[in-house]
Amino acid sequence: MIFEPADISGWVLPRVLADRARRYPNRPFLGFRDRPDVTFGEVEMRSRQVARGLAELGVKPGDRVLVMLHNSLEFVETWFAVNLLGAVLVPVNTAYRSEYLAHVINDSGAALMVAGATFLPVLAEVEDSAKTLRTVIVVSEGDPSMAGPARLETLMYGDLTSATGSVPQAPVAVGDAAAIMYTSGTTGRSKGVVMPHGHLHLNPVVYIEQLGLTERDILYTCLPLFHANALLLGVYGALILGTRVVVARRFSASGWLDDIREAGATVTNVLGAMADFIVAQEPTDTDADNPLRIATMIPISPKLGPAFEKRFGVKLIELYGSTEVNCPLYHPLDAGYRPGSCGQVAAKWFDCRLVDPQTDEEVPLGAAGELLVRGKAPFTIMSGYHGRAQETVAAWRNLWFHTGDVMRRDADGFFYFVDRMKDCIRRRGENISSFEVEAVLHTHPAVKEVAVVGIPSPYDSVEQEVKACIVLKTGENAAHQAIFDHCAARMPDFAVPRFIEFMAEFPKTPTEKIRKDVLRLSGIGPETWVEPSAAGNARRRRPA
Numbered sequence: 001m002i003f004e005p006a007d008i009s010g011w012v013l014p015r016v017l018a019d020r021a022r023r024y025p026n027r028p029f030l031g032f033r034d035r036p037d038v039t040f041g042e043v044e045m046r047s048r049q050v051a052r053g054l055a056e057l058g059v060k061p062g063d064r065v066l067v068m069l070h071n072s073l074e075f076v077e078t079w080f081a082v083n084l085l086g087a088v089l090v091p092v093n094t095a096y097r098s099e100y101l102a103h104v105i106n107d108s109g110a111a112l113m114v115a116g117a118t119f120l121p122v123l124a125e126v127e128d129s130a131k132t133l134r135t136v137i138v139v140s141e142g143d144p145s146m147a148g149p150a151r152l153e154t155l156m157y158g159d160l161t162s163a164t165g166s167v168p169q170a171p172v173a174v175g176d177a178a179a180i181m182y183t184s185g186t187t188g189r190s191k192g193v194v195m196p197h198g199h200l201h202l203n204p205v206v207y208i209e210q211l212g213l214t215e216r217d218i219l220y221t222c223l224p225l226f227h228a229n230a231l232l233l234g235v236y237g238a239l240i241l242g243t244r245v246v247v248a249r250r251f252s253a254s255g256w257l258d259d260i261r262e263a264g265a266t267v268t269n270v271l272g273a274m275a276d277f278i279v280a281q282e283p284t285d286t287d288a289d290n291p292l293r294i295a296t297m298i299p300i301s302p303k304l305g306p307a308f309e310k311r312f313g314v315k316l317i318e319l320y321g322s323t324e325v326n327c328p329l330y331h332p333l334d335a336g337y338r339p340g341s342c343g344q345v346a347a348k349w350f351d352c353r354l355v356d357p358q359t360d361e362e363v364p365l366g367a368a369g370e371l372l373v374r375g376k377a378p379f380t381i382m383s384g385y386h387g388r389a390q391e392t393v394a395a396w397r398n399l400w401f402h403t404g405d406v407m408r409r410d411a412d413g414f415f416y417f418v419d420r421m422k423d424c425i426r427r428r429g430e431n432i433s434s435f436e437v438e439a440v441l442h443t444h445p446a447v448k449e450v451a452v453v454g455i456p457s458p459y460d461s462v463e464q465e466v467k468a469c470i471v472l473k474t475g476e477n478a479a480h481q482a483i484f485d486h487c488a489a490r491m492p493d494f495a496v497p498r499f500i501e502f503m504a505e506f507p508k509t510p511t512e513k514i515r516k517d518v519l520r521l522s523g524i525g526p527e528t529w530v531e532p533s534a535a536g537n538a539r540r541r542r543p544a
Contacts, residue, residue, distance in 0.1 A: 001214070001241070003205050005349065005377040011174045011201035013083045016239060017044050020032035025243050030235070031246035031263065032073055040242070046073075047080035051167045052082055053160025057135065059112060061086030061170045064180060066105065066113035066133075067226075068092035071249050074139045075158060076235055078114045083197075086170030089179040090192075095510035097122050103189055104182050105130040105305030107387060114157070124149045150153035167433045170418040173199040175379040178385050181228060181323050193323045196380035203228060203326045204237035206346050210330040211289035211294055211317060214268060215243045218291075222256065222360035228323055229269055232294075252276035257312070261290050270297045273303055279311070299417070302339035303443075311384050318342050320417065324382040325373045328352055329415050338396070341414040342407075349376055352407055353400065357421060357506030358397050365539055368418050368431065368458035371407050372400035407432070422517060427465050432466060432495045440490045441468060441497075444483060451506060451514045452497060455523050468497035471505060478502075480529035499524060499532035 003087075012017070020029075025041030032038075039045070059065060065082045067089060069075040082089045087504045090108045091102070094116075101122060103115070112494075114137040115123060123136060127149035132182050134186070137160060171301045178200050178379040180192040207213070219241075221234035230247070238245035246263035256278050260268065270278070275297055297305065300318045308318050320342035321327030328350035332341035345352045349398065354369030363369035375381045384392035395402055407420040419433040426432070435453040441450040449471040454464035468487075472478060480500045501522075507515040 001208060003209065005038075006379050008174055008198055008201070008380070012172050012176075012197045013080065013200065014172055016201070017047065017080055017084075020239055020242055027242065028244045028469055029083050029238065030076060031244060032071075033249065033465075035073070035294040035316075037244065038073060040239075042131070043077060043080065045076045046161075046169050047084060049163070050081035050160050052165050053163035054112075055164050055168055056084060056088070056165055057112065057155075059085055059087050060168075060171075063087045063112075064090050064108045064110040064175070066090045066092050066108065066110045066115075068096075068113060068115040068119050069095060070094060070114075070116055070118075070141055071225050071230070071247050072141060074114070074141070076247075077155040083172070083178055084097075084167060084170070086151075086176065087135065088177045089117070089299065091179070091181060091231070092183070093226050093510055094119070094224065097510065098126065099129075099189075100510050102126040102129040104192075105133050107182075107189075108132075108180055109387075111135065113141065116329075120149070123152070125244060127151050136279075167178075167368065170306070170453050172197065174201075175383070175384070178320065179209040181325055184383060191388060191391065194378040194383045194386050195323075196383055199383075200232055200236060200373070200379065200380055201240070202349060202377070202380040203232040204240050206298075206327055206330070207233045207237055207350055208241060209348075210319070210333070210346060211267065212333060213241060214235070215241050217241065217243055217266045218264050219243065219245040220248070220260055220263045222251040222259065223269065224250075229271065233269060253281055257281075257287065257290060264291050264383055266291050266293045267296045268292065270295055271292070272298070275301070275308055276384070279304060279308060282310060287311050287444045288310045290314075294503075299342070300337075305337070320405075320415065322403060322405075324395070325350075325375075325403065326381055327374050330484045331414075338414050340416050340418055341410075343415060345415075349380065351376065352415075354407055356401075360400075365411060366408060368370050368406050368408050370421060371415070372401045373403060374400050391490065423453070425452075425466055426455070427457075427464050427466060428494050432460070437466065437495055437497060438488070440487055441483070443490075444478070445484050446472050446478040449506060449514075451516055451519055453516050453520045455520060456498065458494075458524060464497055465534075466497040467499035467501065467519075467524075468493065469501050469503055469506065471503055484531055498534040500526045500531075501525070 020040045021044035026039050027035035029040045029043055030038045065087055069077050088487050109132050110136045110260045116139050134515050137155050139157045166172050175196050177194050178197040180191040195270045219234055219238050223229040223230040225231050234245050294315045296315045305316055318331045320329035329343040351374050353372045357370040404421045408416045418436045423434045424431055438450050441447055452470045453467050455467045457463035457465045484499055508520040
């Protein structure tokens with residue numbers, strides 16, 4: 001498929017949905033376990049019916065509608081229905097509870113939520129603090145009915161599908177807000193990323209172009225629909241292609257390969273530790289006997305990636321993206337694997353620069369700098385943070401979006417992720433990437449999880465020291481000195497962590513991101529091991 005930056009006026013979800021339903025009314029589109037495939041024509045019809053019900057409840061253009069559902073057909077048709085009305089989808093992470101959930105409700109200003117019955121108890125817990133929410137539409141999702149919020153109007157999803165009114169013809173443009181997705185910040189309240197229709201559409205367009213996908217491909221996702229990967233690369237990608245996407249309820253390492261085979265999937269995406277869990281399954285001689293031909297993996301481990309490709313007979317592609325700017329970097333299909341690289345700029349759609357974060361001036365080739373991004377077509381990256389004008393302006397200063405990610409670029413235009421800016425550590429005049437130190441620590445056989453942070457030096461008021469926080473694998477033991485020696489043999493002396501602490505578990509956000517802000521504040525405690533020479537330096541530097 002050929003897409004051009006000058007021709008994006010049709011990049012509006014209701015128009016795309018109507019076009020695919022007209023062209024492929026009987027072609028399978030959505031596949032979910034334990035139910036027949038749903039065709040493009042059926043999805044459009046079902047979504048219009050839900051839109052009628054939402055309109056009768058007063059949903060109008062610009063209104064925000066919260067959706068807190070597991071992966072399901074109801075999630076997709078609610079999303080489509082919301083956009084048919086010119087309203088704005090607000091997906092809610094199903095792990096959210098308490099203040100996390102109340103924050104998304106209040107910050108979005110949404111009055112209506114579509115939620116699974118499973119989540120009624122957590123909604124009941126926040127009903128007094130969720131000031132804007134008035135109505136909850138309950139989807140059974142196969143779960144028994146549970147006690148819900150007493151203050152809120154509660155209706156059943158079937159009530160929407162029995163509405164008889166017409167669907168209001170809302171004029172929707174490519175620059176209109178289609179979704180607000182909340183980032184799972186580790187240092188403060190999550191921010192709502194306002195995503196225009198063009199933004200939603202470009203994400204799968206670049207994915208299709210960079211991976212060379214066609215309507216003959218079958219997509220598979222086991223990632224949650226409340227995140228952009230499954231929602232846009234999976235479902236919206238299949239909608240644009242006019243092909244089938246199979247959506248699993250959740251990721252299962254033991255069931256992943258069977259799901260791929262059953263779906264006939266040729267394309268999928270693998271994130272984070274998923275690859276480790278998949279590879280940890282007992283290998284068989286038939287692992288490569290599957291229809292999969294290509295998968296994105298973020299990140300591709302130099303050790304794990306080649307082994308994964310060989311075992312499962314699949315081509316892996318690394319990319320870089322964020323909720324705010326889509327995916328501007330992809331590793332080219334025809335380029336040889338470059339360990340550690342997340343690819344080159346998808347230059348048809350994006351401009352990228354690496355700059356000094358203090359001056360916004362470009363850094364020399366090969367030097368580390370903050371990645372700045374801007375789109376070449378209008379309305380194809382975020383329009384701002386919802387209700388946060390000051391933070392929007394700061395992120396967009398000098399007319400470039402500042403990602404907060406530090407990268408390097410080589411002479412061939414390949415980018416290499418270094419670290420999040422806030423996670424860089426400054427020690428003895430050197431900038432240390434916590435990401436690179438963590439990569440070395442992950443190679444120790446006893447290490448399950450690791451987080452490296454900079455802590456105030458007890459020896460110098462302006463310096464930082466490198467502290468490694470480690471969760472060991474079940475049944476494994478390791479000496480602090482052995483961990484130190486492992487690092488000392490594999491990295492520059494200035495980067496070696498001289499403060500090490502074993503922990504039973506890490507503080508995490510509901511999206512399982514490690515709360516490094518909490519680890520930084522913990523500093524040097526009674527359980528922190530201090531490397532002997534560092535302790536000696538401390539004694540020598542103490543005033544008499």
